[in-house]
Amino acid sequence: MNLLQALLACDAALLALSVVAVSVARRSGASAFVYGATLALSAALLAAAAAALIGRAGPARLTLPIGLPWVGANFRLDALSAFFAVVVNLGGAAASLYALGYGRHEREPARVLPFFPAFLAGMNVVLIADDAYVFLVAWEFMSLASWALVMAHHRDSGVARAGFVYLVMASFGTLALLLAFGLLAGAGGGYGFDAMRAAPPAAGVAALALALALVGAGSKAGLAPLHVWLPLAHPAAPSHVSALMSGVMTKVAVYAFIRIAFDLVGRPDWRWSAPILALGAATALIGVLHALMQTDLKRVLAYSTIENVGLIFVAVGLALAFKASGLPGAAALAMTAALFHALNHALFKSLLFFGAGAVLTATGERRMGRLGGLLNRMPATGFFVLTGCAAIAALPPLNGFVSEWLMLQAILLGPQFPQWTLKLLTPAVGAAVALTAALAAACFVRAFGIPFLGRPRSDEAAKAREVDRFSLAAMGALAALCLLAGVFPGVVIDTLKPVAVAVTGAAMPLQAEIPWLSIAPIAESRSSYNGLLVFLFIVASGAMAASVIHRFASDALRRAPAWDCGFPDSSPATQYTAESFSQPIRRVFGGYVFRGRERLDMPAPGETRPAVHQLVLRDPVWDGFYTPLGEIVGAIATRLNRLQFLTIRQYLSVVFAALVALLLILAAWP
Amino acid sequence: MTGLAVDLVFQLMQMTLVILIAPLLTGLVRAVKARLTRRRGPPLLQPYRDLARLVRKEAVVADSASWLFRTTPYVVLAATWVAAALIPTFATGLLFSWSADLIAIVALLGSARFFLALAGLDVGTSFGGLGASREAMFASLAEPAMIVIVFSLALIAGSTQLSTVAAAMTSGVGLRVTLGMALIALVIVAIAENGRIPVDNPATHLELTMVHEAMILEYSGRHLAVIELASMLKLTLYVSLIVCVFVPWGIAIADAGVGDRLAGAAFYVAKLGVAGVLLGVFETSIAKMRVFRVPDFLGAALMLGFLGALLLFVSRTLK
Numbered sequence: 001m002n003l004l005q006a007l008l009a010c011d012a013a014l015l016a017l018s019v020v021a022v023s024v025a026r027r028s029g030a031s032a033f034v035y036g037a038t039l040a041l042s043a044a045l046l047a048a049a050a051a052a053l054i055g056r057a058g059p060a061r062l063t064l065p066i067g068l069p070w071v072g073a074n075f076r077l078d079a080l081s082a083f084f085a086v087v088v089n090l091g092g093a094a095a096s097l098y099a100l101g102y103g104r105h106e107r108e109p110a111r112v113l114p115f116f117p118a119f120l121a122g123m124n125v126v127l128i129a130d131d132a133y134v135f136l137v138a139w140e141f142m143s144l145a146s147w148a149l150v151m152a153h154h155r156d157s158g159v160a161r162a163g164f165v166y167l168v169m170a171s172f173g174t175l176a177l178l179l180a181f182g183l184l185a186g187a188g189g190g191y192g193f194d195a196m197r198a199a200p201p202a203a204g205v206a207a208l209a210l211a212l213a214l215v216g217a218g219s220k221a222g223l224a225p226l227h228v229w230l231p232l233a234h235p236a237a238p239s240h241v242s243a244l245m246s247g248v249m250t251k252v253a254v255y256a257f258i259r260i261a262f263d264l265v266g267r268p269d270w271r272w273s274a275p276i277l278a279l280g281a282a283t284a285l286i287g288v289l290h291a292l293m294q295t296d297l298k299r300v301l302a303y304s305t306i307e308n309v310g311l312i313f314v315a316v317g318l319a320l321a322f323k324a325s326g327l328p329g330a331a332a333l334a335m336t337a338a339l340f341h342a343l344n345h346a347l348f349k350s351l352l353f354f355g356a357g358a359v360l361t362a363t364g365e366r367r368m369g370r371l372g373g374l375l376n377r378m379p380a381t382g383f384f385v386l387t388g389c390a391a392i393a394a395l396p397p398l399n400g401f402v403s404e405w406l407m408l409q410a411i412l413l414g415p416q417f418p419q420w421t422l423k424l425l426t427p428a429v430g431a432a433v434a435l436t437a438a439l440a441a442a443c444f445v446r447a448f449g450i451p452f453l454g455r456p457r458s459d460e461a462a463k464a465r466e467v468d469r470f471s472l473a474a475m476g477a478l479a480a481l482c483l484l485a486g487v488f489p490g491v492v493i494d495t496l497k498p499v500a501v502a503v504t505g506a507a508m509p510l511q512a513e514i515p516w517l518s519i520a521p522i523a524e525s526r527s528s529y530n531g532l533l534v535f536l537f538i539v540a541s542g543a544m545a546a547s548v549i550h551r552f553a554s555d556a557l558r559r560a561p562a563w564d565c566g567f568p569d570s571s572p573a574t575q576y577t578a579e580s581f582s583q584p585i586r587r588v589f590g591g592y593v594f595r596g597r598e599r600l601d602m603p604a605p606g607e608t609r610p611a612v613h614q615l616v617l618r619d620p621v622w623d624g625f626y627t628p629l630g631e632i633v634g635a636i637a638t639r640l641n642r643l644q645f646l647t648i649r650q651y652l653s654v655v656f657a658a659l660v661a662l663l664l665i666l667a668a669w670p
Numbered sequence: 671m672t673g674l675a676v677d678l679v680f681q682l683m684q685m686t687l688v689i690l691i692a693p694l695l696t697g698l699v700r701a702v703k704a705r706l707t708r709r710r711g712p713p714l715l716q717p718y719r720d721l722a723r724l725v726r727k728e729a730v731v732a733d734s735a736s737w738l739f740r741t742t743p744y745v746v747l748a749a750t751w752v753a754a755a756l757i758p759t760f761a762t763g764l765l766f767s768w769s770a771d772l773i774a775i776v777a778l779l780g781s782a783r784f785f786l787a788l789a790g791l792d793v794g795t796s797f798g799g800l801g802a803s804r805e806a807m808f809a810s811l812a813e814p815a816m817i818v819i820v821f822s823l824a825l826i827a828g829s830t831q832l833s834t835v836a837a838a839m840t841s842g843v844g845l846r847v848t849l850g851m852a853l854i855a856l857v858i859v860a861i862a863e864n865g866r867i868p869v870d871n872p873a874t875h876l877e878l879t880m881v882h883e884a885m886i887l888e889y890s891g892r893h894l895a896v897i898e899l900a901s902m903l904k905l906t907l908y909v910s911l912i913v914c915v916f917v918p919w920g921i922a923i924a925d926a927g928v929g930d931r932l933a934g935a936a937f938y939v940a941k942l943g944v945a946g947v948l949l950g951v952f953e954t955s956i957a958k959m960r961v962f963r964v965p966d967f968l969g970a971a972l973m974l975g976f977l978g979a980l981l982l983f984v985s986r987t988l989k
Contacts, residue, residue, distance in 0.1 A: 386738070393780075420984070427983045441813070454734070516769075563887065588810075
């Protein structure tokens with residue numbers, strides 16, 4: 001049995017598990033059974049995908065006699081699929097492990113258990129699909145299964161709306177992908193990816209297909225302005241599903257885009273990359289600024305997902321531009337940065353959503369304004385979440401820094417572009433990436449500092465207890481992977497080599513040959529970074545300073561009330577809150593990004609009514625795009641409403657007129 | 671093998687030098703400011719005495735503080751120290767200079783700030799939060815400004831490796847508009863990052879104007895000493911950075927002999943002295959600005975750095 005067959009067998013087993021889960025979901029122990037089984041199957045899938053990636057086997061193919069009668073169902077496993085399968089199943093295995101503990105608190109297991117394996121199976125099949133039919137069916141399967149999981153707690157406020165918006169956007173995205181594949185298949189209708197590769201479309205058609213793919217995959221990944229569903233839907237799901245949606249499903253969308261843009265549309269044109277770069281940079285900035293304004297822990301994480309997707313698309317856009325400009329070495333660097341960041345984001349975003357779930361389990365709260373002081377009450381969770389926050393804030397020596405470093409190194413190759421547009425666009429994108437990274441650091445100081453540090457702001461937070469061992473094991477494993485990928489980045493880069501070769505036709509220099517485990521972006525450049533040494537230096541100098549001071553000076557410690565400039569025993573309500581922490585940044589950026597309005601109603605001295613501070617932040621994308629769009633659709637629907645109340649004769653004449661019109665068009669078609 | 675040992679000795683010498691000289695630089699700036707305001711001021715070595723006294727005192731830690739509060743000083747010191755050790759002060763091409771480039775140095779300082787801001791939030795007082803939140807706002811503009819300056823330097827020198835940048839600058843790249851822009855931007859960032867006037871006042875304890883001091887308000891004893899040392903080190907780091915990029919003359923290029931390196935060390939100390947005097951003069955001649963003027967100040971640095979990088983992007987290719 002080859003690896004592709006193994007993957008398919010595991011996917012089939014996941015689907016079967018999903019069916020079994022329907023019948024057993026209400027029994028006790030069902031949760032442990034289902035999550036245990038998904039853990040085993042994800043681990044098997046992970047092993048198979050990793051073997052395919054590391055073994056550097058040539059593409060494996062398989063055709064099953066299901067699906068469309070004249071196409072069959074085609075599957076193919078190449079380096080790109082294998083890498084994303086590793087990401088998906090790493091996330092899937094971690095989420096299953098976490099859910100072994102977290103899932104016990106599920107109020108309605110029957111609404112979660114059957115869909116969880118189906119969701120995993122859908123994502124896995126998308127990655128190995130080799131024709132448009134299988135791809136779209138699996139894509140839609142993934143969308144609907146995740147929609148069902150979002151709707152698990154459908155009676156909670158806001159969830160129904162989140163589900164509705166998600167469903168509309170997902171259908172729209174699939175429609176765009178369907179049209180993109182239609183264009184790629186051409187008049188001959190070759191829906192197999194092989195046929196598309198063999199007969200790449202003309203330049204104009206290819207550009208249109210790529211635009212549709214950007215809309216279709218971008219809407220799933222959360223690319224602005226199609227991101228609006230994401231911060232509604234991702235937090236609404238149970239936390240392990242949020243982790244999968246944010247950490248993993250967005251990567252499937254990135255995969256879809258890379259597959260179409262680098263593999264199926266034929267020779268790339270540099271003009272395509274400009275909108276990708278611009279959209280990616282805008283998405284990153286919009287995402288991180290919104291993340292800084294949110295007060296719900298899981299929504300902060302969801303907006304930060306948008307930010308990271310933006311960064312990934314920036315790197316993908318750079319890779320496309322470099323490839324089209326005949327600079328394969330630089331393209332390989334940018335693509336490696338994109339893939340590395342995709343892996344990193346899957347690791348730390350899953351970790352952080354697990355942490356948010358642990359906080360939810362321990363306190364029943366997601367609002368940061370009701371939390372505080374959790375690091376003292378949940379030390380292990382706090383430590384792992386801190387690691388995740390430091391990693392996502394791109395701090396060395398963790399993994400987030402490495403991928404951003406690679407991205408900046410790729411941007412520094414921008415002057416090599418022959419085109420003026422790209423020469424001018426690249427530094428702007430670079431500045432946007434730098435701004436995003438700095439804002440992300442502020443965002444995660446806030447996202448960790450408000451809930452985990454300080455004093456508890458509610459009784460629930462004060463009574464929080466550490467969560468179960470399964471949840472901690474999942475978080476600990478991901479935190480360790482964040483550190484390992486940051487300390488040994490060369491190993492990851494070398495593992496990504498076959499993917500970069502398959503996608504861009506070149507690879508970064510073999511990092512294993514560089515002494516002392518350093519990494520270097522391109523052979524000619526003299527820049528290098530060594531995560532291991534930086535890590536060891538920090539540990540050594542910190543430990544040395546601490547031990548010298550404790551040994552030779554003083555190690556006496558006294559606990560006392562906080563000093564606070566002499567204000568006695570202030571209430572926990574005087575602490576900085578999530579809102580007040582981001583107030584300076586809101587004042588600097590908020591005016592034009594959120595059209596923020598602050599209104600302060602301060603009663604005159606002597607009046608007894610309370611002072612009111614009102615803060616209104618609006619999303620310009622909703623106001624400027626979706627609200628008018630909704631109104632237009634509503635107006636058209638009202639007009640068309642009359643068509644529902646015609647007599648049978650009128651219907652027949654409408655049908656006849658439509659038929660004649662279509663035939664006329666067909667006759668006039670060149 | 672002896673080559674490696676010599677290299678190792680010089681690398682250790684660099685690490686020792688920066689940490690030993692850092693309090694002196696701060697003392698010098700304070701002395702200059704005192705003289706300029708017609709005070710006698712504390713002696714030049716006062717910062718060393720302050721640190722020695724603080725280290726011997728017992729540390730008072732707030733009841734609500736977590737372990738993070740007690741670890742942060744060492745993390746901050748370690749990150750700043752490692753960053754400072756990687757900047758060529760008296761010689762380029764030291765043993766470990768290739769283990770992190772300028773982007774990594776900026777990010778290491780970012781790590782230090784990340785943990786310091788968390789420590790500000792840890793005790794759960796309003797002052798700590800105030801300092802952390804303002805620091806986050808400053809950093810959100812200073813860090814990108816720093817990165818675009820790095821872009822400019824990297825494009826001129828062909829590498830983000832600081833040793834290479836310094837070597838390229840000594841070999842003569844001529845006077846450039848972009849270099850001037852980068853210098854002004856870097857000075858602005860350095861002032862903001864070190865909390866000097868006009869952005870923040872290192873001597874203030876007036877509640878509403880504090881930024882850096884508000885974050886570390888709860889620290890005492892050895893923890894405070896370590897944090898103070900880290901911020902002195904950070905000042906030295908930024909001065910060394912400016913010196914090694916913009917006035918690299920006298921620095922010993924890789925493979926230079928021992929004598930050249932010692933001469934480089936003398937040059938370095940002299941340059942630090944000049945920079946300290948200049949900083950003192952600058953700080954005395956200007957008033958502190960309102961907190962919400964700082965974004966404009968840093969925005970100017972960001973714009974200048976960006977314009978410089980843009981000019982270089984369209985005019986050259988990275989070698």
